[in-house]
Amino acid sequence: ELKKAMPKTPLQMLLRGQNLLGYRHYADDVVERFVERAVKNGMDVFRVFDAMNDPRNMKAALSAVRSHGAHAQGTLSYTTSPAHTLQTWLDLTEQLLETGVDSIAIKDMSGILTPMAAYELVSEIKKRFEVRLHLHCHATTGMAEMALLKAIEAGVDGVDTAISSMSATYGHPATEALVATLAGTEHDTGLDILKLENIAAYFREVRKKYHAFEGQLKGYDSRILVAQVPGGMLTNLESQLKQQNAADKLDQVLAEIPRVREDLGFIPLVTPTSQIVGTQAVLNVLTGERYKTIAKETAGILKGEYGHTPVPVNAALQARVLEGGAPVTCRPADLLKPELAELEADVRRQAQEKGITLAGNAIDDVLTVALFPQIGLKFLENRHNPAAFEPLPQAEAAQPVAKAEKPAASGIYTVEVEGKAFVVKVSDGGDISQLTTAVPAASSAPVQAAAPAGAGTPVTAPLAGNIWKVIATEGQTVAEGDVLLILEAMKMETEIRAAQAGTVRGIAVKSGDAVSVGDTLMTLA
Template sequence: MKKEIRFSLVYRDMWQSSGKYVPRKDQLAKIAPVIIDMGCFARVETNGGASEQVNLLYGENPNLAVRTFTKPFNEAGIQTHMLDRGLNALRMNPVPADVRELMYKVKKAQGVDITRIFCGLNDVRNIAPSIRWAKQAGMIAQATMCITYSQVHTVEYYINMAEQLIAEGAQEICLKDMAGIGRPVMLGKIVKAIKEKHPDITIQYHGHTGPGFSVASMLEVAKAGGDIFDVAIEPLSWGMVHPDVITIQAMFKDAGFSVPEINMKAYMEARSLTQSFMDDFLGYFIDPRNRFMSSLLVGCGLPGGMMGSLMADLKGMHAAINSNLKTQGKAELNEDELLVQLFDEVKYIWPKLGNPPLVTPFSQYVKNVALMNIFCMSKGQERWTMIDTNTWDMILGKAGKLPGKLDPEIVELAKSKGYEFFDGNPQDNYPNVLPKYIKEMEELGWDRGQDDEELFEFAMHDKQYREFKSGEAKKRFNKELAEKKAAAAKPAAGAKKQRSASAEAVVAPFQGSLLWEQSARTVIVPAPGKEYKKGDFMCAILANHGMEVVSAPYDCVIAEVVKGQGAWVNKGDAIVYIEK
């Protein structure tokens, strides 16, 4: 009897691996019945990861979006699944236990069948509570191993991790090959070992196509006993995303597996609808380079899912880095040269930071350190000069145990700053908060929502939920979209007048709202000529994790102010230009 292979359409991750936003509720309602008509999907990824935060960012209620998308699949008998970051749940930073537990009750009520739980550090302590809470809520707990390739992440490492997850009650195991750098033979050995000892455990493989291994990896995993495979559809397959179901179905059929047939008429309709969503607004936020695969990812191991933000960061930093290089009389870099330099820097610093699997949010942290190292070195400064708070939390063990050992250089740097390392349970650092949010919702007159879903959303995404409720998020998104459309419709104006060669950019260290100095009720935006001493307060960035101060790097004078009060800045954007 032929081994049966099932497919899961990762419709959420198709978008989030490509760009910034995800489809609206009305668009999800259109595509769902067409996906069902394709007849080849046993599962569909409907939500999770950053998708619900993104809903809030463009002014849509994520709870309505999730219910709208899951309902048709529930009725058709197609299982729905979500991505769950364990300790971080649905955001980039740790979440209190009571909010995490509530999430599974809410998502089950919203029609989500399976939660794919991962910890970016592969720390089982961050996954185990979620397994328990998910099962108590009636969901299927799919525990996840983040696949990467290093001297630490061996076949034995993953077999041992799978044993721990199954002992904690995991009903399924997912191999999350988020960067697509898992070597095919290695993955086959891992799956074979799990299946030999636990033949009834369902194994699902999730692999990105970025560096090119994923198709071969899927075949090796299937031959070793893998059950379900994540796939995509055009126009958002391949590139930095996932293999297309057409190719994978044909490969498995030829290899002698039992696979479902694809209704190609429905496939083409789904393809057309997805393209129409891109044409509507989503395509304005997709970097075209994400459509291409790159073997450069083999060495650095960065995941395809973060390439959109990486390219945005590079664009923001490019001018500032070249300004620094020019000031020092060094050759400027084009974007490709800068990209290769970034990949090389990631490869260099990754083992020094303890080999965290390069998956959200730790891939962002490692990438951020690499990018800021390059920026600092372009100014003639040392590496490790600009490490943000979240990255330090990772280094110090507050997010979980690192798979590898920290380089002595990093340990000494931490000690020199007076930081203490933490080896306890990461969850203990984050006390329960639901009573606080319940009280505030009562005071504001906000409804807790069906199945407490609004309470959950508020507690999970505090800042974004407030901006959604106030209408500020929608207003900002509409402005952002209008600017994107205008830029696409009109060629860029001629080159700006070149700045003085001595002018140097002060860049935003984080994404957030820019706040200049305030005196009483008056905002003081500095004018050209304003003088600062080294270390003086210049401005602040209101980021997701709190307020971050930007200080004068040396005695300087303002040459040009680029961003005004309240401006939304991305990490690496120039705020002002200064001169000595």
């Protein structure tokens, strides 16, 4: 639909290499088919990156993009650490060019690229290689505008900006500001400020509809210079901690993130590694013990399942998750068998069982479910049922000046009472007309009952989330460290393990149940 509305405008997407849009590696046949369908549906430019900066993980996607006639842009996911030097980026640029790309992007997702570092990096790449170079900076730390200007002086070919009404904070520098800065210089863009203002005015109204979903950042955040948290990750952390009733723990989590990142080999913080590191930091803080619980994805990085890390990971943690096994040293996707046929058969089976009508191009639905198993299937079930989705956001109505005699302002509020969140609708007169318990939008029905009282040690939820899978069975004897169930929280799968040996009693949850922090999931007798 976007391509129909903008047939002459090149559309660009961000592609996570072998991860595509998901959080795991997919087999090469899935990568190939996804790119084919994306191009067919109107995508022109693919900015392909890998969270580990491992070029092996970008090769299949880049090759697929070029084979289907689209523009393949290789990406340097910029970060700083004792393991990253100028030579690191020059070597990666050379490797991407050898793989085959049409251009290179420097992706500064955290806004930590200093102006002088930008000048040096762009200058050296342009000096050594004949390649079109783009720069992508987030405005979170306040350095992005200066970094873009210095990169332009150094010869960068393109920079990413956002229209002013949708710019700054977690986003990008304002387009109009840069256009005005460059006006009358050798880098004059030729763009019309008045026409840009018309665009800004339009999106100014659009943004009002979504104000409730914006993060807390109002200006710049210097903590990012230490934590290196990308803008999207910061808003995600804020949201996650609110769901855990732990919004006051943000500073502790931001302090823990660099420590987790070091344990994982100084990996860049970009999707999905930003979510993995962030979630593990949250787990470390909320459980009160570092690595008491290790997320499945964290274990994957330690095992080498995501590719090379810049430096070796924490040896003790790696040994703990390997449990005597060997780490992955080859390209991780080389270990994957073709999976598209099996995925397609599975989606068609589920569609038949649930009475779902697949799209004319059924492969698009297959890929949707492959990348987003639970959410994708739910979407297919309800895509023709508007009532299944949240109401369309409405533009903020102009609020009249409140009269002194009114005891309360009308509106919908989230109120926390003794650790429980409630959504309250207040009328103009101050009367409460609706009161519901606030739960995450994606949650299923909440757990109806806790485990029955009795002898034994309760196994409780360390995080709020949804039960992904119950592995233990009633009456089963388990050893310390055995996986009892898997909790999906903060977009990650967290294994809940037995803290002691015992017999499973009183399983109180099933797959899909929503749980809160501290809920009893089962008991070990």
